[in-house]
Amino acid sequence: RFGISKASASAPATVTLEHSPESVVEFDFDIVPPPVRASMPPVTKEQTAMNDMRKAQEDSIRIAYMNTFYTPEQSEALAKKLGLDSEKVKDIMTDARGNWRVIESFLNEVPETDRNKAIDLLSVIAVKDLNDIDAETLRDHVATPDVNSRHFKQSILNPRVWLEQLTPYKHVFRNAFSETERNSFRANPDKWSKWVSDNITIDTSWNPLGFSMHPEGVLKGRKADTHSAAIFFVSGARSFGIPARLDPVTCKTQYADNSGKWIDVDLFGKVVTPNNPKGRINISYTHDGGLEPKYYPQFTIAKISDGIPSTLELGELLPVSQIASEPIEVDAGQYMMVTGRRMADGSVLAKIRIFTVQESAIANVPLTVRHATNGVEVIGNFDAETRYKDPSGELRSILSTTGRGYYVLGLIAPSHEPSAHALNDISAIKDEFEKWGKSIVLLLPEESASRFDSSLYKSLPSTIKWGSDPDGKIAKALKDGLNLATSDLPIFIIADTFNRVVAVQQGYTIGLGETLLNTILQLSE
Known part of the structure; x- marks a missing residue:
């Protein structure tokens, strides 16, 4: 039996599962976003011109500063x-x-x-x-005094513990404890963990948003939430010359012993616990030629403890081939893998797999990202003979630039955050777009095209062709032909030279580049 509880202001969502340790629970579900109901006031040409003038002024100020x-x-x-x-x-x-x-x-x-x-x-x-x-x-x-440890640079000298604000805390700890105490903590880090447990009161009420407290503030007030207390432990340990960290995968509080081995610390049980029984996760994935899944955008793994899933920090945007190059050592227990594929309409095809990692055993877990089963549909029309201006000012048709077949057309704006995010998303999967080999035509409003600095996007695919939209005619054609509520940029379409549009994206959505590529890959299936 499987259940997910609804989250509330006082309690997080929980996952419960009754099954034998060897069994696996797996199910698919679709996440469908609500329809967009844009209701923006109309903007006159005079207002647009004034805004463009202000943007140009802002650009000049920023560029002068960057120089x-x-x-x-x-x-x-x-x-x-x-x-x-x-x-x-x-x-x-x-x-x-x-x-x-x-x-x-x-x-x-x-x-x-x-x-x-x-x-x-x-x-x-x-x-x-x-x-x-x-x-x-x-x-x-x-x-920071020099310490003979292979972890010195990363886990003693380094001021950062997690995502807290960096402060000059090391001299505060050294001044708060005598040399005898500091030497005692360094010789036996268990004593430091016991000091923290005995002297820092855990408060679960007054920091509901979980902001990271400064270590100096915790030392002064002798009170903190659990996460800030863990940061406090690590900060103090590093100040005394003890290698310490929050484990980058599990976020466990740890220090390194003389051999360099990481030891788990239980600050709230007031003792250093023996390391939990370990097992390993072996992720198996067969690359089918599509977009290789990356951690966070396409899949995550979480440990379920007391019904609450906690995501493992395996590395943001790392491809599965790198994460799965060897089995991942984790605590024995129950885990959940979630995968998702974002579709052109904004929906996500998701899959959950719940499995168990046994002590001293390897759990073989296949990574499966769902594919759309209904194919790609024609949603509108756009005339491939429509003309734009190339960088030299010459009028050219889309068809003459792209050649026969499918292409991507994007309308973007300079000094425009949604457009910048869209270009960065496309840059992130440059290699996949270049393997596809078809043209990506990017057009700017004619009146502001001169303000666009393409040097800020050096990682864009080499298949991109630049130009401008004379008098906004292409934006209007897309708005009318695809029944868009507004002409707000960016607008991206995937179409072919038979004038069929199979996908449209307006405004910026997370993973826009991936969404476009997923649709492109369906076209070749």
Whole structure:
């Protein structure tokens, strides 16, 4: 028997299952979005022109600001001056973007003996952190005493534990505990876990949204939710020179022993528990030539504990071939695999498989992504002889550009967030579009085409052809021919040169590139 409970404000959704340990439960279901009922006010040509003028001004301000960022040449000069690896410095300084002054100042002021450690610190934090980390936080963490551990760089020097705001917490912990206490914790991390369990009260009421508390605040108030308490444990451990982390797959609180082995910590039972019995998951998948499933967009695996599924962090957007290259070690117990395929109409073909991982055994789990069974239908018409302007200003027909057969036509706008997301989605699966080999024609409004900077999208497929939509005639033809409520961009269609449209996407939806490609793959089945 299988059941899913409805989530409420006070309780999360739960999954319950009564079955023998060897049995597997599997079922399919469709997720169908509600129909779009756009009700936007009409916009006059004068309003559109005024908005375009403002966008052009915004573009010029942004570009002028971006021109102040560090260049590769400046990075090489800085590396030479400080005697550092030029490639590492180039990656760091260019990724720092508008925060380059903070990073440059930090590298210049760090003592020569700590410069390589400073590079290690800057290399281990995320690009997003390079964009906004402050000098005080960098100075605090580069002062981390050296520890002979293979986990030093990633799990001691590294300021980030999970997704919390980075703060200069290490000196706070070192000042709050005597040298004798710090040495005792480092020699026996169990004592640190017991200190946390004895002195930090777990509060389940006052942080319902689960915001990560600063470790300094937890130390001062001696109260935290369970997740913030785990971050507190890891932050303190790293401050004392103990390698510690939240496991990237299970989010378990862990420290590494002298051999480098990760030990699970139960902060709330006030003891370090023996590691749970382990098993392994072997994912089997046969690539049928379509889009290779990736973690999160097409499939996830969750462990079910006390009826509540918790998704394993196997790596965002990692392809199944990489995740399944060898069996994944996990705690023994009950698991759930969810797969999904997004269709052109926004619906998702989903499948759930619930299985059990036995202690010291391998669970062989096939990964199956459902295919549409009803084929592709013609939903409208668009004249392939319709003309657009190519980059030289010459009028050309869609047919003369694409040749006979299917093609993708996209209408996008410059400095337009939904259009930018759509282009990034297409870039993410560039190789698959190039294997398809057909043309993707991308058109911009004629009046604003000059403001579009294609250099921001260097990873787009080579099959893309650029142009503009003279007087908005193509946008109007699509609106009228496909009964669209508005002409809002972006608009993408898949059509053939017999004027048949088989798919349309208006506005940005998550995984737009994947949705287009799934429809394309159905055309060849």
